[in-house]
Amino acid sequence: MNRLADLARALQDAADEGILTSEQSGALARFLADRGFASMPVASHPDAIFPDLDSPVEPESNVLEESEAPRFVRGFHDILITIGVIAALSGLWGLVAQLGGDLAGPVAALAATLVLAEILIIRQRLALPAFVLSIFFCVTVSAIVVQLFDNPIDERGAVGGVILFFGLPLALIPYYWRYRVPAALAAMIASVALLAFFLSAALLQGLMGLEDIFKQEPLQLRLLALIFALGIFVVAMHFDLRDPARVTRRSDVAFWLHLIAAPAMLYSVFALVFFHEGSRGWFDGEDGLAQAFIALIVVAIMMVIGIVIDRRAFVTSGLISLGIAIGVIAREASLDLTQLAALPVFLVGLVVLILGVGWQRLRRIIVSVLPGELQRKLPPIR
Numbered sequence: 385m386n387r388l389a390d391l392a393r394a395l396q397d398a399a400d401e402g403i404l405t406s407e408q409s410g411a412l413a414r415f416l417a418d419r420g421f422a423s424m425p426v427a428s429h430p431d432a433i434f435p436d437l438d439s440p441v442e443p444e445s446n447v448l449e450e451s452e453a454p455r456f457v458r459g460f461h462d463i464l465i466t467i468g469v470i471a472a473l474s475g476l477w478g479l480v481a482q483l484g485g486d487l488a489g490p491v492a493a494l495a496a497t498l499v500l501a502e503i504l505i506i507r508q509r510l511a512l513p514a515f516v517l518s519i520f521f522c523v524t525v526s527a528i529v530v531q532l533f534d535n536p537i538d539e540r541g542a543v544g545g546v547i548l549f550f551g552l553p554l555a556l557i558p559y560y561w562r563y564r565v566p567a568a569l570a571a572m573i574a575s576v577a578l579l580a581f582f583l584s585a586a587l588l589q590g591l592m593g594l595e596d597i598f599k600q601e602p603l604q605l606r607l608l609a610l611i612f613a614l615g616i617f618v619v620a621m622h623f624d625l626r627d628p629a630r631v632t633r634r635s636d637v638a639f640w641l642h643l644i645a646a647p648a649m650l651y652s653v654f655a656l657v658f659f660h661e662g663s664r665g666w667f668d669g670e671d672g673l674a675q676a677f678i679a680l681i682v683v684a685i686m687m688v689i690g691i692v693i694d695r696r697a698f699v700t701s702g703l704i705s706l707g708i709a710i711g712v713i714a715r716e717a718s719l720d721l722t723q724l725a726a727l728p729v730f731l732v733g734l735v736v737l738i739l740g741v742g743w744q745r746l747r748r749i750i751v752s753v754l755p756g757e758l759q760r761k762l763p764p765i766r
Contacts, residue, residue: 437566437633456512466512469500473520490527497521505563518559518568522575525555542589542597545582549575566633570640573619581612606655613648620645624693628763639695646686646701653682654705676712679705687739691746692754694763699739707732
C-alpha cells in the first residue's frame with residue numbers, strides 16, 4: 385500500500401513539474417486503475433472550472449469491482465453521526481417553527497446546517513453526513529422560498545416554478561464552492577435544468593394563451609419535460625465519459641445525475657405516450673393492455689441503456705412500472721390476481737436477481753457488439 389501511495393505522489397509530482405501533461409497524467413491514472421492498481425490522483429487541467437472533481441474518491445484504496453455508487457460509509461461512526469444530524473436538524477426545524485413561525489423553522493435549520501457543515505465536512509471530512517447536510521441545505525433553501533412567496537408553484541403555476549428554482553442554484557454555487565460535495569454539484573445542475581424547464585413552460589404558457597399549463601397538460605409540456613430529462617442525462621454522460629474508470633469525483637456527480645435523469649426520462653416518455661385527451665390514467669381503460677406492453681418495451685430499453693453505461697439507476701427506476709405492467713397483462717389474460725397477487729412482485733424480483741447476478745456478463749455480451757470507438761469510452765467490463 386505504501387508503494388502505491390508513493391506511485392500516486394510521483395504521478396502528481398510529475399504533472400506538477402511538467403514532465404507529464406495533465407492529459408497524459410489522467411490517461412496514465414486511468415490505465416493503472418483499469419489494471420487493478422489503486423486510484424490515482426488525476427492532474428487537473430489548468431483551465432478546469434471544478435479542478436477538485438479530478439481528485440480521487442479513495443486515494444489509497446483499491447478500486448472496487450462494482451464502483452458505481454459513491455463511497456459513503458467508513459464505519460458505524462458515520463452512520464451514528466448522520467442519525468444525529470437528521471434528528472437534530474429535523475427537531476430544530478419543528479421546534480423553532482412552533483415557537484417563531486413557519487419561516488423561522490427553515491431559517492434556523494439552514495443556519496445549523498452550515499455550522500455542522502463546517503465541522504463535519506471541512507474538519508472531519510465525513511462523506512455520509514456531507515450528503516445528508518447537502519440535502520438539508522437544498523430543502524431548507526426551497527422551504528424558505530416557499531414561505532417567502534406563499535407556495536409559489538400552487539399559486540402561480542409555471543411562473544411559481546421559476547421563482548422557486550431561481551434561488552436554489554444561486555445558493556448552491558457558494559455551498560459547493562466551499563464544501564465540494566459531489567451531490568451538491570449534481571443538485572445545482574438539476575436545479576438549473578428545472579429552472580430552464582419552468583422558464584420554457586412559462587413562455588409556452590404565454591404563447592398558447594393558457595391559464596395554467598400544468599393543469600391543462602398539453603402535449604408540448606410533456607415533450608418539453610422529456611427534452612430536459614434528456615438534457616440532464618447528456619450532462620451525466622459528460623461526467624461519466626471523462627472518468628470511465630470511475631476513480632474520481634466526476635463519477636460521483638454522474639451517479640447522482642443519472643439517479644435524477646433515469647426516472648425523469650422514463651416517466652416523461654410514459655406521460656408523452658399514455659396521456660391523451662379523455663384518458664383516465666395509465667394502464668386504464670381500453671388501452672390498458674397496449675400501454676402495459678409499451679411500458680415493458682420502454683423499461684427494457686432503459687435497462688439496456690443502464691447495462692451499456694453501467695448505471696443501475698436505469699434498472700431501478702422502472703421496477704414499479706414493470707410490476708404494474710405485469711399485473712395488467714396478467715389481468716387481461718384472465719388470471720385470478722386475488723390468488724396470484726404476488727406474481728408481479730415475484731417476477732420483478734426475478735428480473736432484479738438475474739440482472740444483479742449477471743450484470744457484468746450481460747454487459748460483456750451487449751457492449752461487445754458496439755463499435756470499438758464507443759467501447760473505449762465506456763466503463764471497462766470488470
